[in-house]
Structure formats: C-alpha cells, structure tokens
Amino acid sequence: MNIFKQLYVSIYSPKMISKFRFQGIGKTILFVFILSLLSTLPTALYFSSSLSEGLKSFDETLRNDLPSFTIENGLLSTDSEKPVEIKKDGFFIILDGSGAYGVEEMESKENAIGILSDKFVFAANGQAQTYEYSLLNMTISKEDIMEITSQFNQLLPIVLTIMILVMYLFGAFVKFIEITILALFGLAFKNSLQRKVNFKQLWVIAAYSTTLATIFFIIMDSLQVVVPSGFLLNWFVHLIVLYLVLKEIPPNKKKIETT
Incomplete structure (x- = not known):
C-alpha cells in the first residue's frame, strides 16, 4: 500500500x-x-501571504502617509506627538513615539507592523516578533527604512523560502x-x-x-x-x-x- x-x-x-x-x-x-x-x-x-501583503502596505504607507521620524540611541523620535495608526489592506501600520503601544496591543490587531517607542514589532495572526532598537547602535531615519524595505522586498522570496x-x-x-x-x-x-x-x-x-x-x-x-x-x-x-x-x-x- x-x-x-x-x-x-x-x-x-x-x-x-x-x-x-x-x-x-x-x-x-x-x-x-x-x-x-x-x-x-x-x-x-498564511504567513507568507501576510508578510508579503504587510510589507507592501508598510512600504506604501511609509512613503505616503507617515510623518518623518528618527531612531537614535535606542528610541524613536517623531514629528507627531500622538500615535499614528493607519489600516491598509487588512494591515495596521502604527507609528508611536509616546509609548502608548506595546507588544500586547500589536498582537490584538492580529496583523500589524509597528514602529514603536523602543522597538519594531511585526504581528501576524496575533503572534508578534519584536526587534529592539538598542541592538542597532546607529541612527536610522524614515528614508533609511524606506531603502531597507525596498531591498528586503527584493530578497523576500529567498527569505520566505x-x-x-x-x-x-x-x-x-x-x-x-x-x-x-x-x-x-x-x-x-x-x-x-x-x-x-x-x-x-x-x-x-x-x-x-x-x-x-x-x-x-x-x-x-x-x-x-x-x-x-x-x-x-x-x-x-x-x-x-x-x-x-x-x-x-x-x-x-x-x-x-x-x-
């Protein structure tokens, strides 16, 4: 058999x-x-689809909708005093330098990408992955992340595999x-x-x-x-x-x- x-x-x-x-x-x-x-x-x-759609939405939102920001000395500095939350194609894009958002809040959104006060968070299907800014040891601006996102999208098929x-x-x-x-x-x-x-x-x-x-x-x-x-x-x-x-x-x- x-x-x-x-x-x-x-x-x-x-x-x-x-x-x-x-x-x-x-x-x-x-x-x-x-x-x-x-x-x-x-x-x-599901993960592949969520990641692909999320990165696409993030790239478009980053370029067109989010205010300027800088990550320096492990902390986010932004022109907006209040958190910015944008929903696009079923994904939440969040920019928050105030500390109002944390990992739990990101997981509650199910599918979300967050540039938070001290960390970057990617949540898919309610499961979050976090990356602390303190590990960077460098200054990063909105323009730098736009360039990184563009390069990452090109490598996405290899990364997903x-x-x-x-x-x-x-x-x-x-x-x-x-x-x-x-x-x-x-x-x-x-x-x-x-x-x-x-x-x-x-x-x-x-x-x-x-x-x-x-x-x-x-x-x-x-x-x-x-x-x-x-x-x-x-x-x-x-x-x-x-x-x-x-x-x-x-x-x-x-x-x-x-x-």
Missing part, C-alpha cells in the same frame, strides 16, 4: 493501522515527514517527539491489553495514529479557525486512536492460557 493510501485509511481505520506495525521504519519515517509537510502548509501559506523550510523542519522535529511520547503511552496500553508488541512496532502505529487529529487541525488551520483547548483535544484523539489500534491486535495467547 502506498503512503498516500495509508494516510487516507489511517483517518478512519484502526484495524488497518494495526497491520502497518510490520512495515519497515524507513517508510514510517517518510510518512511522518509527509504528514509534517501537510501540517506546515496552511501556516506557511528559508523561513518556511525552518518551520517545516521544526514541525517535523516536534512531530517525531510527539510520536515517541505517544509510543511510550502505548507501552502502558499494550500491557493492560496483553498485546505482544515491541517498541518499534508501537512507534510505527503511533505515527499512523496521529493522522486523524493532524488532518483535523490542518483543516482548522486552513479555515483560520481557533480550536479551544486544541493541545488537549489533539492528545485525547491520539490516545483514543492508539488504544483502538492496539485492541485490533490479537492478544498474547500465552498470557490468555495462564489466566
């Missing part, structure tokens, strides 16, 4: 997953990498850890159910047991739906599926005869 058919049947059939325990570990590892790729795609695509690759590798690493922990839970399950399964086989069926919850969260991420208590729901489904898979494995006959 090819990997994509395995992925499909793993969504609904614990009995089929139980039969995968005899396959080689190499095929299972390939399956985990494919599953990790699928789970990374919605976030990566690297960032998506890092996201994918990190996601795959987390998935491997998740499967290993699930396989450890499987040790307790197989003892209570009196199933003769070694750890390698447990790891294989644990990998396929994560399919249902992973596909569910891929769909939710694609729809930009936040699932309440997602972490707990994810593990609850993993454990239930793994338990059902182990129940499909024939019991240890020797133990049954002695009982």
Whole structure:
C-alpha cells in the first residue's frame, strides 16, 4: 500500500493501522515527514501571504502617509506627538513615539507592523516578533527604512523560502517527539491489553495514529479557525486512536492460557 493510501485509511481505520506495525521504519519515517509537510502548509501559506501583503502596505504607507521620524540611541523620535495608526489592506501600520503601544496591543490587531517607542514589532495572526532598537547602535531615519524595505522586498522570496523550510523542519522535529511520547503511552496500553508488541512496532502505529487529529487541525488551520483547548483535544484523539489500534491486535495467547 502506498503512503498516500495509508494516510487516507489511517483517518478512519484502526484495524488497518494495526497491520502497518510490520512495515519497515524507513517508510514510517517518510510518512511522518509527509504528514509534517501537510501540517506546515496552511501556516506557511498564511504567513507568507501576510508578510508579503504587510510589507507592501508598510512600504506604501511609509512613503505616503507617515510623518518623518528618527531612531537614535535606542528610541524613536517623531514629528507627531500622538500615535499614528493607519489600516491598509487588512494591515495596521502604527507609528508611536509616546509609548502608548506595546507588544500586547500589536498582537490584538492580529496583523500589524509597528514602529514603536523602543522597538519594531511585526504581528501576524496575533503572534508578534519584536526587534529592539538598542541592538542597532546607529541612527536610522524614515528614508533609511524606506531603502531597507525596498531591498528586503527584493530578497523576500529567498527569505520566505528559508523561513518556511525552518518551520517545516521544526514541525517535523516536534512531530517525531510527539510520536515517541505517544509510543511510550502505548507501552502502558499494550500491557493492560496483553498485546505482544515491541517498541518499534508501537512507534510505527503511533505515527499512523496521529493522522486523524493532524488532518483535523490542518483543516482548522486552513479555515483560520481557533480550536479551544486544541493541545488537549489533539492528545485525547491520539490516545483514543492508539488504544483502538492496539485492541485490533490479537492478544498474547500465552498470557490468555495462564489466566
């Protein structure tokens, strides 16, 4: 059975997953990498789109709408006494030398770019990245940032490729850890159910047991739906599926005869 058919049947059939325990570990590892790729795609695509649109809006707003400003000695100095907030193409562009805005305020905007009193903040989907001006050790003006933004836009495809690759590798690493922990839970399950399964086989069926919850969260991420208590729901489904898979494995006959 090819990997994509395995992925499909793993969504609904614990009995089929139980039969995968005899396959080689190499095929299972390939399956985990494919599953990790699928789970990374919605976030990566949304992040790429948000970053591209945000930088485009920021560049246009910076050139046409924001007053002059200077970043010197780790602090922002601007001609405007009050914060300037502009919404463009679903993105908020904020210039604030007063200290009224912080990271929390930027995250509440969901998608925003902020030139704040002591830091630069980029928020995408409610998650903010901050860059302190104190790390610059130089004076930067509005014109300097316009030039930097223009150069960065030219390098954006390369930057996005690297960032998506890092996201994918990190996601795959987390998935491997998740499967290993699930396989450890499987040790307790197989003892209570009196199933003769070694750890390698447990790891294989644990990998396929994560399919249902992973596909569910891929769909939710694609729809930009936040699932309440997602972490707990994810593990609850993993454990239930793994338990059902182990129940499909024939019991240890020797133990049954002695009982």
